[in-house]
Amino acid sequence: MVSRLLLSFKNTLLFLFQLLKMKIKIPKKDIVSWAGFSATATISAFLLPIHIWANRNFPLQISQRPVWLIVFATMIILFAAVFHSLYRMKTLCSDLHIKNKEKIGTTIEKIQIAAFVCLILLTIILLLESLS
Amino acid sequence: MRQHDNKQEPLWWTKNITYVTYMVREGSSLLIGVYALFSILYILLFYTPLETLAKWAHPAFDPLYKVIAMIGLAGAIIHSITWLAVMPTILPLKMPKAAQYFITLCLIGLWLAGSYYLSKTLYYSCFNY
Numbered sequence: 001m002v003s004r005l006l007l008s009f010k011n012t013l014l015f016l017f018q019l020l021k022m023k024i025k026i027p028k029k030d031i032v033s034w035a036g037f038s039a040t041a042t043i044s045a046f047l048l049p050i051h052i053w054a055n056r057n058f059p060l061q062i063s064q065r066p067v068w069l070i071v072f073a074t075m076i077i078l079f080a081a082v083f084h085s086l087y088r089m090k091t092l093c094s095d096l097h098i099k100n101k102e103k104i105g106t107t108i109e110k111i112q113i114a115a116f117v118c119l120i121l122l123t124i125i126l127l128l129e130s131l132s
Numbered sequence: 133m134r135q136h137d138n139k140q141e142p143l144w145w146t147k148n149i150t151y152v153t154y155m156v157r158e159g160s161s162l163l164i165g166v167y168a169l170f171s172i173l174y175i176l177l178f179y180t181p182l183e184t185l186a187k188w189a190h191p192a193f194d195p196l197y198k199v200i201a202m203i204g205l206a207g208a209i210i211h212s213i214t215w216l217a218v219m220p221t222i223l224p225l226k227m228p229k230a231a232q233y234f235i236t237l238c239l240i241g242l243w244l245a246g247s248y249y250l251s252k253t254l255y256y257s258c259f260n261y
Contacts, residue, residue, distance in 0.1 A: 011231040038219075044164065045215040048208040050247035052167065054255035056201045058194070059171045059178075073254060074175075078168050085165030092158045097142050111169070118172050125179050 040087075043080035051077050060126070071126040075119055082115045157214040160207040167204025170197065216240050 051074070060074060086108050093101040145151035174197055177189035216239040220232040227235075 011228045011234070014228075014231075038222075041215055044208070045212040046243055046246060047250070048164065049205060049212055050250050050255065052201055052205040052208055054251065055171075056205070057198060059175050059197070069254065078172060081164050081168035082172070085161040085168060088158050088161035089165060092155075092161070095145070095155070095158065097140060115169060115172055118176055122172070122175055122179065125181075126175075129179065 040080040040084040043077065044084050047073075047077050048081055068127060068130045071123065071130060075123045075126075079116070079119055082112060082119070086112045086115075153214055153218075157211060157218070160210040160214070163203050163207025164211060167200055167207065170200045171204075212243060213240070216243060 055074075060070060090101075090105045090108050093104050098104065145155045174189070174193050177185060177193065180189075217236050219239060220227065220235040
């Protein structure tokens with residue numbers, strides 16, 4: 001087990017060394033498209049579980065008067081969650097070869113837009129409330 | 133011109149463990165989506181300027197929110213673990229298998245440590261409510 005871990009560590013170091021020497025060529029287009037898609041996924045993966053666990057009884061349960069930092073964190077996490085989950089739902093319809101996947105895709109896009117509008121409205125309402 | 137017939141069975145993903153993991157990850161997004169949309173609706177109803185609507189929403193949605201939060205949490209944990217496991221493999225870089233495992237372990241460690249840190253800082257008040 002220890003020798004395996006040491007080997008992994010050695011291989012990772014070798015890989016990073018190769019990367020620093022730019023032996024591996026990465027297409028810039030790939031980096032941009034991958035970063036755009038994975039940004040929301042990374043936010044969801046790293047922050048969503050602890051966010052849900054902390055707010056398991058009530059969203060924004062910190063107090064009746066929301067604090068601006070909690071408001072911002074909640075809105076960013078919910079934005080990432082909505083964007084990423086609905087995007088994946090569309091790909092899921094495609095992967096499962098559902099007959100009306102185009103119609104479902106359009107409906108999902110409409111829900112996404114409605115959710116984003118609600119999130120913007122909520123951010124304004126909650127920020128005004130926390131400042132008053 | 134000859135057209136390529138690309139018809140796959142709807143259960144194509146059951147034939148390989150990698151595909152099953154992929155579909156589990158995709159499926160967990162459904163649970164996350166339900167949670168995210170419901171919490172947006174709940175916050176919107178709770179903080180609405182219309183007081184009658186807010187008074188009705190709170191007791192009616194409270195038990196339902198707790199159930200949906202648990203469903204969302206299950207989806208989020210599955211999504212996090214499968215995403216962090218797949219993260220090193222989808223990078224547009226070629227790296228050895230051992231390095232991929234090592235990076236996955238580091239990412240899961242980082243996720244757990246970060247979650248613990250957030251529970252003690254940003255969400256501290258939530259846990260002591």
